[in-house]
Amino acid sequence: MFTLQTHYTNKVILEPLNHKHLNGLYKAGQHPNIWQWILSNYTKSPAILNEWFLTQAQFNKNEQVVFAIIDKNTKQIVGTTRLFKLDTHNLSAEIGHTFISNDWQRTYINSHAKYLLLNYAFEKLRLVRISFNTHENNKRSRNAITRLGARFEGVAHKDRLLSDGNFRSTAKFSIVDDQWPDIKLQLEGRL
Template identity: 60%
Template sequence: MLKAMTLSTSKVRLEPLSQAHLSQLQQVGQAEELWRWVPSRYCQSQEVLQTWFEQTAQFDPQEQVVFAIIDAQTNQVAGNTRIFRLDTHNLQAEIGHTFIGLDWQRSHINTHAKYLLLQHAFETLGLVRIEFQTHEQNHKSRSAVARLGAHFEGIHLKNRKLPDGGFRNTARFSIIDDMWPDIKQRLESWL
């Protein structure tokens, strides 16, 4: 089971997403370009965000925990991320549904957030595999995942139906426990 807890480095805090984060999260999520590759634009209004928070972000705490990404220097919400699809039998989960506000993109935020999530997954939860998925055409996201050291596993064709009725091809990456010590060392050198 995923336990909601705060994870932190000197520059980033991941706090379990709460009602108190929603106002800042909604403001950070206003930029259209953040949602180009995401089927659900849940920050479009306070009402939509509240519904998403109640129905999606709080979905089954045995399988997921959603975090607000906090810039420790400013104490501002910079976006959100999650560990989800926890499979306790096969000791694996997915990290994703991450969005980071434009003001924090290409900064330290994503590196610190992913480091914290990976460290928690491998060292606290004892998982052996973490998966990342993104739209095949989302090259920015694919580059960010590859930069972490994740292994590209391939393109899964038409594996997700989109709101417009079309289908998305998904680029899938993974990091396994055997890879974690080297990836951890590299990430820590960047922190």
């Protein structure tokens, strides 16, 4: 159901992730603060990044599409994001597995990237629900998701086992198709 295509605004390009992006993605992922709340740091080395690309980023193209996030002006790869867990029966998916280079956080990058994914999900794929999940203590991510217009749905306690042996409780958010027209206008006003 996913079509591999490039999406762009006047400031951000989302390109389906391919091998040519890996060097830039490796550079974008070097600041340790990026990985505080993400399940695993796949930019620790070029070898780990390549393994992640082959085994996770390319996993089942009918269920997910992974994008490189590129700053349009500098052509710099500044991170990655994806639309995944596509459920064609229930017309839903999740947006996440996003990381943005420390230098580009709290800029226009995230708003533009999420706008592009939401627009693609609701207007091209005709989905009715998009969900977002983050660590319950990741205030920066929770604030960014809320700024998009997503509705907080609650916390799923101890729902993910982390690599360090601890459990993550997940803050859950959503946007549904009925909300999209208003959210779209608000996002376009900020872009």
